[in-house]
Amino acid sequence: MERVRAGGDQVSELTTARLSVYLRCLESLDASGVNTVSSQGLAQQFALNAAQIRKDLAHFGEFGIRGVGYYVKDLKRHLRQILGLDRSIKVVIIGAGNLGLALADYAGFRQDGFDVVALLDTARDKVGQYSRSGVPIRHAKELEWLVEREKVDIAVLSVPADAAQETVDAAVAAGIRAILNFSPGSLRVPPHVKLKSMDLTITFESLSFFLANGHIDA
Amino acid sequence: MERVRAGGDQVSELTTARLSVYLRCLESLDASGVNTVSSQGLAQQFALNAAQIRKDLAHFGEFGIRGVGYYVKDLKRHLRQILGLDRSIKVVIIGAGNLGLALADYAGFRQDGFDVVALLDTARDKVGQYSRSGVPIRHAKELEWLVEREKVDIAVLSVPADAAQETVDAAVAAGIRAILNFSPGSLRVPPHVKLKSMDLTITFESLSFFLANGHIDA
Numbered sequence: 128m129e130r131v132r133a134g135g136d137q138v139s140e141l142t143t144a145r146l147s148v149y150l151r152c153l154e155s156l157d158a159s160g161v162n163t164v165s166s167q168g169l170a171q172q173f174a175l176n177a178a179q180i181r182k183d184l185a186h187f188g189e190f191g192i193r194g195v196g197y198y199v200k201d202l203k204r205h206l207r208q209i210l211g212l213d214r215s216i217k218v219v220i221i222g223a224g225n226l227g228l229a230l231a232d233y234a235g236f237r238q239d240g241f242d243v244v245a246l247l248d249t250a251r252d253k254v255g256q257y258s259r260s261g262v263p264i265r266h267a268k269e270l271e272w273l274v275e276r277e278k279v280d281i282a283v284l285s286v287p288a289d290a291a292q293e294t295v296d297a298a299v300a301a302g303i304r305a306i307l308n309f310s311p312g313s314l315r316v317p318p319h320v321k322l323k324s325m326d327l328t329i330t331f332e333s334l335s336f337f338l339a340n341g342h343i344d345a
Numbered sequence: 346m347e348r349v350r351a352g353g354d355q356v357s358e359l360t361t362a363r364l365s366v367y368l369r370c371l372e373s374l375d376a377s378g379v380n381t382v383s384s385q386g387l388a389q390q391f392a393l394n395a396a397q398i399r400k401d402l403a404h405f406g407e408f409g410i411r412g413v414g415y416y417v418k419d420l421k422r423h424l425r426q427i428l429g430l431d432r433s434i435k436v437v438i439i440g441a442g443n444l445g446l447a448l449a450d451y452a453g454f455r456q457d458g459f460d461v462v463a464l465l466d467t468a469r470d471k472v473g474q475y476s477r478s479g480v481p482i483r484h485a486k487e488l489e490w491l492v493e494r495e496k497v498d499i500a501v502l503s504v505p506a507d508a509a510q511e512t513v514d515a516a517v518a519a520g521i522r523a524i525l526n527f528s529p530g531s532l533r534v535p536p537h538v539k540l541k542s543m544d545l546t547i548t549f550e551s552l553s554f555f556l557a558n559g560h561i562d563a
Contacts, residue, residue, distance in 0.1 A: 334498075
């Protein structure tokens with residue numbers, strides 16, 4: 128398990144995933160006009176664990192007020208700040224196949240402050256086109272220039288497996304520090320670069336295991 | 346953390362994910378003509394933990410042989426069996442947008458014994474077409490019939506968020522017991538159905554957290 132330092136504490140990726148979930152819950156409460164909520168209230172409404180919520184938030188400061196709980200708007204703002212979402216995050220997607228196009232048009236991104244500045248590809252018939260939501264497809268050789276000019280934060284890899292490592296290397300050379308990889312197989316990055324891989328095969332195999340081995344205890 | 350029973354033991358989803366990784370490693374060794382490997386050898390070559398490998402495998406039986414280690418082909422076969430991959434797993438993908446099409450053509454599936462029998466959609470101009478790799482797009486109303494006739498194991502959801510819950514309900518009503526969901530937001534399933542959600546927003550926010558909070562300790 129990788130851990131990120133937050134003010135001396137060690138914060139696991141499971142914690143950051145839970146912070147994302149809390150943020151979703153608070154957005155939903157805020158949209159319904161709810162002003163304050165207790166950790167118990169949050170836990171009950173969204174099937175979470177109240178003690179875990181308090182523990183996770185305690186890594187980052189004192190957000191609750193005795194007898195009131197949390198101010199929904201305040202905690203939402205704090206969580207966005209903790210998650211680095213208080214600014215626009217620039218993303219390039221490398222590989223403009225079906226998956227790359229699907230990711231470029233993923234509605235969740237824009238709501239969340241992620242800004243997909245370009246799709247990159249080498250295919251002549253794709254370069255110069257646009258995704259359905261209007262993301263331009265540029266030539267992959269523009270990567271370095273784009274990263275510098277647009278201050279790109281995250282590169283998403285949706286290229287065939289046999290092109291994945293050289294694409295990662297190019298992204299790292301262009302100055303990218305965070306990569307989300309959708310290609311199968313393991314990839315190497317230098318220590319200062321954060322790589323997350325979404326291996327769909329592993330996810331499917333966990334469902335297959337469930338089907339083969341019967342019931343699950345929650 | 347959900348846990349699946351395996352012969353009286355409790356096996357977490359993290360364990361099944363590691364089993365999938367071990368299987369990938371063994372496939373790679375087998376393809377290179379390696380006959381036997383020790384847990385130390387596996388750990389060294391693939392940056393894994395030898396004690397963890399032995400512990401994970403011990404849930405399912407005695408696979409190592411003193412002085413030899415594991416027979417690569419045997420352990421591969423055992424792992425495929427444990428993961429329920431010793432038979433073809435039938436998959437339908439509901440939603441034939443870019444993401445659904447990308448998933449239908451995902452090469453990792455076929456190698457692994459997953460058989461995508463159909464994409465389902467309601468759009469007239471899509472029904473009757475095929476994905477690039479030849480998966481037929483059928484009308485969503487054929488779901489129940491398909492599940493029964495083809496003995497479909499897994500439904501993949503790649504529909505817009507506002508259609509996700511009704512699609513899950515239809516899949517459950519059709520007899521599906523395992524669902525992989527790519528739509529944002531939380532979904533309800535009855536206890537006998539296994540639902541896994543891939544929330545891309547959460548994955549992106551964990552990268553954003555890394556960028557905002559500096560370096561990572563492996």
